[in-house]
Amino acid sequence: MTDKNNRIPFDEDNYTHNINRDNERKLDRRGFMKTLVGAAGVFAVSSLPWGAVAAKELLGLGNKEYPHQKIADLNAVAIGDAVEFHFPGEHDSALLIRLGDEKFVAYQNACTHLRCPVFWVKDKNEMICPCHHGKFDVETGAPTAGPPRRPLPEIEVEVKDGAIFAVRVKRYEA
Structure with missing residues (x-):
């Protein structure tokens, strides 16, 4: 203007x-x-x-070792059975499965896809994640079906004095 x-x-x-x-x-x-x-x-x-x-x-070199934690007594876990426990912390769910007389495997119990719980189905001899139908090999923790691409983090166990102990979480190898 x-x-x-x-x-x-x-x-x-x-x-x-x-x-x-x-x-x-x-x-x-x-x-x-x-x-x-x-x-x-x-x-x-x-x-x-x-x-x-x-x-x-x-x-950090090697696998991180935590204070050994007793999971269960050796005679309390039958072959083919699974036991839920917490390791390394109280909020970290894990799963121990007895595969043979002296063969045990343990994994962190959270699917590597979206952290849903993983369940042991004894009669089918497989570990499943019901959220997205993921399946994991019980021997290695590697995914065999569904969307997960990484194996379940393995927990090393040790049998000593008639009990099963969780010792350390293995590092994920790409």
Whole structure:
């Protein structure tokens, strides 16, 4: 809105046409990009401690050993039976299966697809995840059917003094 002389028809000091006129260019494109780069830098620096923790865990040599935990007495588990237990923590569900006189396998009891519980079906001699029909080989923990692509994390067991103990969780080998 200008008059014939190309003048603004009101005083420059009258800010009613644009209340924030002095501040309207505070965040232009360059300022926005500086803010964006600064925020990305803060995020990158703040994630370094978590990367260090992950690297430390991945570079740990060998399998991590936990305090040995008694699962069951040897004579309490018949061949073909399974026993549920918690290892290494109280919220980590696991499954021990006795395959022979002196052959035991144990796995963490969470499907590697979406962490649904895995069940031992004795009469079919297979481990199944009912959520998406996943199946796992009882000897190796490797997936044999369904969407899971990684084997179940194996738990090493040890028989000592007439009892079965959970010793460590084996590292996943790609």
